[in-house]
Amino acid sequence: MNLELRHLRVVCAIAETGSVTKAASTLGLAQPALTAQLQRIERTLGGPLFERDRRGARPTALGELVLSRARVLLPAMQGLQDEAARLAGADSTPARYRFGGVNSPILGRLVHRLAAAHPQAQITTYASWSADELAQLVGGGRMDYALVGVCGDSLPPTGHGLTWREVAMEPVQVLLPEGHPMVERDEVRLVDLRGEQWVAAPGDGCFGDCFAAACARDGFTPSKMYEADVRGCVDMVEAGAAVALCQATFRPVPGLVTRRLVGTPLRWRLMLGWHPDSAGAGFAGEVLDTAVSAYTDSLAAHPDYLAWLLRHPEFGVRRPAPAGPAPGGAGSGVRIA
Numbered sequence: 001m002n003l004e005l006r007h008l009r010v011v012c013a014i015a016e017t018g019s020v021t022k023a024a025s026t027l028g029l030a031q032p033a034l035t036a037q038l039q040r041i042e043r044t045l046g047g048p049l050f051e052r053d054r055r056g057a058r059p060t061a062l063g064e065l066v067l068s069r070a071r072v073l074l075p076a077m078q079g080l081q082d083e084a085a086r087l088a089g090a091d092s093t094p095a096r097y098r099f100g101g102v103n104s105p106i107l108g109r110l111v112h113r114l115a116a117a118h119p120q121a122q123i124t125t126y127a128s129w130s131a132d133e134l135a136q137l138v139g140g141g142r143m144d145y146a147l148v149g150v151c152g153d154s155l156p157p158t159g160h161g162l163t164w165r166e167v168a169m170e171p172v173q174v175l176l177p178e179g180h181p182m183v184e185r186d187e188v189r190l191v192d193l194r195g196e197q198w199v200a201a202p203g204d205g206c207f208g209d210c211f212a213a214a215c216a217r218d219g220f221t222p223s224k225m226y227e228a229d230v231r232g233c234v235d236m237v238e239a240g241a242a243v244a245l246c247q248a249t250f251r252p253v254p255g256l257v258t259r260r261l262v263g264t265p266l267r268w269r270l271m272l273g274w275h276p277d278s279a280g281a282g283f284a285g286e287v288l289d290t291a292v293s294a295y296t297d298s299l300a301a302h303p304d305y306l307a308w309l310l311r312h313p314e315f316g317v318r319r320p321a322p323a324g325p326a327p328g329g330a331g332s333g334v335r336i337a
Helices: 005-017 020-027 031-045 061-087 107-117 131-139 209-217 230-238 279-301 303-311
Strands: 050-053 056-059 096-101 122-127 145-151 162-171 173-177 198-200 225-227 244-246 256-261 267-274 334-336
Touching: 005 020, 005 031, 005 056, 005 061, 020 031, 056 061, 096 107, 096 131, 096 279, 107 122, 107 279, 131 145, 131 162, 131 267, 145 279, 162 279, 173 230, 198 230, 198 244, 230 244, 230 256, 267 279, 279 303
Parallel strands: 096 122, 096 145, 162 334, 198 225
Antiparallel strands: 050 056, 145 267, 162 267, 173 244, 173 256
């Protein structure tokens, strides 16, 4: 006889109940039938698994060995069956969420909300400086969703067949050290920063055509540009070596202040993308709603900005975003709502 998982369940049931009779009742079997099955299992394994007397059944050394393996194998097999069922579509919730992000202010809150709603789902994140790389990973099936930002009316990455939805739009702000002379103002004119050094994180952002065009409209060319990771950008601003652009929901940092730019010359749109033919597309509506909620959560740390949003409804979360097919058609390469 070959040992099977059902045999391991029998051994575990006897150990847990401490009695062949009680185990038979638990398993819905007749006691003689379970006793005969236990004897066949013991012959297969080469020795008795339990010492049995009037006080019940207690595992032998061989029984303890079998139990130690069974208590690993049975939950693992059940987990495999559950995951297979979810991947096959037998469950109403996804087995995994795979996110890629570029300097997203809401990724942590989004992951937290999804983990609370779907504790059995596997959630992974991947960071890249390149929105195009993330779009390529989603288009190739190696990620489910991409959270990226685009400046102004720029399009998110095209050419990968992704559906894109806007989560929110923010005015781009300037990050200053708390001792900077401009911090006394509620809003700062971009032209008043014409003599400043600037620092930016690598990759996609407003320091490309949008920023240069905004400076040109104000009649100047920005000064020297430093490049550093986000922590390095914060350090350079704090040291007074540079100023930086930042999202309105940038986490408050002691020693630094953010100020709006007069006339909001730069706008930043937070976008969520997925491939319409992927497994993740079926849950994109829920993920989008969760992303919107995560963005709303982030506003609690920015009461001044929240008050500003109430006066400027064209920014922030501007309207509910549907999760159905977006304009553009399958051949357009990008679908935006």
